[in-house]
Amino acid sequence: MSAIAISALTKTFSKDKNSESALKNIDLQIVQGDMVALIGPSGSGKSTLMRHLSGLTLADKHTPGIVKVLGKPIQKRGRLDKDIRQTRAQIGHIFQQFNLVNRLSVLTNVLIGGLSRTPSYRGLLGWFTEEEKLAALDSLERVGLREFALKRASDLSGGQQQRVAIARALMQKAEVILADEPIASLDPESSRQVMETLKRINKSDGITVVVTLHQVDYAQQYCQRAVALRQGEIFFDQRVDALKTEQINQLYGTRPPQQKRDDLYIDGPVTNRRFAVA
Numbered sequence: 001m002s003a004i005a006i007s008a009l010t011k012t013f014s015k016d017k018n019s020e021s022a023l024k025n026i027d028l029q030i031v032q033g034d035m036v037a038l039i040g041p042s043g044s045g046k047s048t049l050m051r052h053l054s055g056l057t058l059a060d061k062h063t064p065g066i067v068k069v070l071g072k073p074i075q076k077r078g079r080l081d082k083d084i085r086q087t088r089a090q091i092g093h094i095f096q097q098f099n100l101v102n103r104l105s106v107l108t109n110v111l112i113g114g115l116s117r118t119p120s121y122r123g124l125l126g127w128f129t130e131e132e133k134l135a136a137l138d139s140l141e142r143v144g145l146r147e148f149a150l151k152r153a154s155d156l157s158g159g160q161q162q163r164v165a166i167a168r169a170l171m172q173k174a175e176v177i178l179a180d181e182p183i184a185s186l187d188p189e190s191s192r193q194v195m196e197t198l199k200r201i202n203k204s205d206g207i208t209v210v211v212t213l214h215q216v217d218y219a220q221q222y223c224q225r226a227v228a229l230r231q232g233e234i235f236f237d238q239r240v241d242a243l244k245t246e247q248i249n250q251l252y253g254t255r256p257p258q259q260k261r262d263d264l265y266i267d268g269p270v271t272n273r274r275f276a277v278a
């Protein structure tokens, strides 16, 4: 079964009839257990596509677009499915802006991941069972942060916070993780640790991971497949080891690879927005 199935997905933000669509008739299937990088230049539609997968953004009405996750519809013809809550409970989210509750402990943040299975009165009161706490500690152990359990989330570095978000997805027992630019504001070492952690849980638990990345070299190092968007369309979709420098240059519209690496910034000299043209 496909973990993710998208067909005929079109999204136009502006009501102006002549404006370009952010996504144009996208068809995409991702099998369960795959780790897929979504790459492409700024504004190509990566985040918009990710938001459609969890129903945070709706496709154009009166178009045949369908998005399914784990075989269940998320949205159809620009309308959310009525059972979306159950499906959403199986999707873990990791965003560029660390989406933890800063004033709560790391452990509580992870416990929040299991709320979809906790009776709501207990969740509201912050009552968690010993078993739930042990499971949360176990998730933290798996991302290498068990000893940070009682710290405030805001006291952790950006990279550590991203790993807490991964632990929260593990606690949630997410079968699909959508990571939207999880390393965009991290230094190279923290980026490596976050990508290694995603890769590890992808391999060991068979969790499907879709990750948007600005750096092609991280996609090549950690993912099996790369799907590239350009101007709202799929520009290439292939195994990462089949990616050619020429295609990457075409995708980003950069100068040829003999340029110095420092000249190859996508958006100016913003750290971590650089990508390698190998």
Ligand SMILES: Nc1ncnc2c1ncn2[C@@H]1O[C@H](COP(=O)(O)OP(=O)(O)OP(=O)(O)O)[C@@H](O)[C@H]1O
Pocket (backbone or CB within 6 Å): 013, 014, 022, 040, 041, 042, 043, 044, 045, 046, 047, 048, 049
């Ligand atoms: N809420 C919105 N309202 C209007 N236009 C939007 C909205 N969100 C995205 N867009 C437009 O849709 C297009 C795709 O944007 P999107 O953020 O998906 O690109 P991206 O590939 O994720 O870019 P980046 O790498 O910079 O995050 C852009 O032209 C953007 O301006």
